[in-house]
Amino acid sequence: MESAERTLRTILQPFTHNIPTPITNAATQLLGDSCYRSLVHNINITDTVCLKLAISKALGIGIIGTSSIVKIPQLLKMLNSQSAEGISFLAYFMETASYLISLMYNVRNGFPFSTYGEVALIAIQNVAITILVLQYSGKGPAAAVFVAGLAAASYALYNEDITNMRSLQYLQGGAGVLGVASKLPQIITIFQEGGTGQLSAFAVFNYLAGSLSRIFTTLQEVDDKLILYGFIAGFTLNAVLAAQMVYYWNSPKSKQTEQVKLQSQGKKAAAAAVQGQASSTGSQKGKTTPSTRRRG
Numbered sequence: 001m002e003s004a005e006r007t008l009r010t011i012l013q014p015f016t017h018n019i020p021t022p023i024t025n026a027a028t029q030l031l032g033d034s035c036y037r038s039l040v041h042n043i044n045i046t047d048t049v050c051l052k053l054a055i056s057k058a059l060g061i062g063i064i065g066t067s068s069i070v071k072i073p074q075l076l077k078m079l080n081s082q083s084a085e086g087i088s089f090l091a092y093f094m095e096t097a098s099y100l101i102s103l104m105y106n107v108r109n110g111f112p113f114s115t116y117g118e119v120a121l122i123a124i125q126n127v128a129i130t131i132l133v134l135q136y137s138g139k140g141p142a143a144a145v146f147v148a149g150l151a152a153a154s155y156a157l158y159n160e161d162i163t164n165m166r167s168l169q170y171l172q173g174g175a176g177v178l179g180v181a182s183k184l185p186q187i188i189t190i191f192q193e194g195g196t197g198q199l200s201a202f203a204v205f206n207y208l209a210g211s212l213s214r215i216f217t218t219l220q221e222v223d224d225k226l227i228l229y230g231f232i233a234g235f236t237l238n239a240v241l242a243a244q245m246v247y248y249w250n251s252p253k254s255k256q257t258e259q260v261k262l263q264s265q266g267k268k269a270a271a272a273a274v275q276g277q278a279s280s281t282g283s284q285k286g287k288t289t290p291s292t293r294r295r296g
Contacts, residue, residue, distance in 0.1 A: 009043045016040050030057050030114070056220035059213045060114030066206055067118030071125035074200035078129065084136040086197015088189045092130045093146075094182035099123040100150065101175035102227075104157035105168055115221050118210065169226070176230030183237035190244045195251035208242045211235040 019027075019040070028036045035050035045051065078084060099119050106116040127150065131143040156162045163171070190196055214231045218224070 005043060005045055008045065012043055013041075016043065052220055056217045057114055060112075060117070060217050060221075063210050063213055063217075064114065064117035064121065066210065067121045070118075070122060070203055070206045070210075071129060071200075073202040074129055074198075075125070075132070077198045077200055078132050078136070081198055082136065083198055084133040086189060086193055086195065086199050087129070087133050088185040089130065089133045089137070091182050091184075091186040091189075092126055092133065094178050094185070096123055096126040096130060096150070097153075098175045098179035098182060099126065100153060101157060101168075101171050102179070102230075104154070105172040105175070106227075108158070108160075108165065108168060109224075111222055111224075115214075115217055172226050176226055176233065179230055180233040180237055183234070183241060187237065187240055187244065190241075190248065195248050196245055199245070201245050204238070204241050204245050208235070208238040211238050 024036075027040060031039065031050070031054060035047070035053055038044045038047045038050045039054055074087075078087070100123060102116065103119045103123060106119070127147065130146060134140060134143045134146065157168065157171070186199070190199070211231055211234045215228065215235060218228045218231055222228075
């Protein structure tokens with residue numbers, strides 16, 4: 001091992017000793033000064049503590065990067081098919097509520113963003129999917145109520161005067177249970193319908209890989225059992241969903257709708273959804289706001 005380290009130092013140190021300052025500062029902030037010097041400057045690959053931290057950080061950044069697009073295939077499938085078949089509103093509602101609580105808990109505790117950043121990105125995509133589920137279920141006006149409720153809950157959870165830290169800890173414990181329970185309606189829906197409908201395989205398998213990676217990053221960087229147990233339970237049910245996806249892959253009710261790009265009917269559906277929300281808002285304003293237009 002020592003000879004391998006010496007060889008690596010000979011090859012890599014001319015580069016690692018001349019890394020541009022902005023990159024050096026970013027890496028030092030991510031790994032800490034001691035681990036940066038050990039792994040990058042000194043090429044000490046036997047430093048297991050720093051090596052585990054570096055792997056954890058890399059996984060965290062990878063999860064956050066993937067999470068920015070993890071639900072896009074699901075959105076495309078729904079828009080292109082103009083259907084929410086096989087998608088459980090209750091599952092997305094519960095998951096979004098769980099993510100909102102977890103996001104505020106992590107932010108207020110000051111945990112590293114690399115250990116929870118995907119929560120915010122997935123929550124935003126969940127809101128868009130939930131709106132589409134309501135829209136395609138003939139409950140478009142309920143989407144505005146859903147968004148307003150999330151905004152009010154976010155403010156209440158972030159505000160120390162409304163929700164103190166002890167109460168937030170209890171809510172985080174509940175959020176872990178809620179996040180796990182949010183998988184059950186989707187699992188039951190697939191079982192009852194005998195197929196995965198418009199459920200995206202990309203999202204399901206990325207969730208499985210992400211939850212497994214989060215168990216590792218939490219063990220390395222976050223000393224919080226509530227978060228750890230939530231990821232372990234989530235991984236278990238994500239594995240069940242992945243197994244269902246494989247089992248029902250060729251089922252007639254597992255829709256093979258395009259999930260790579262937005263087709264023409266999908267664009268029309270997206271525009272119709274936006275216009276529908278706008279007209280709904282406008283009609284509500286019309287009921288409450290008097291007209292100032294002069295009549296001839």
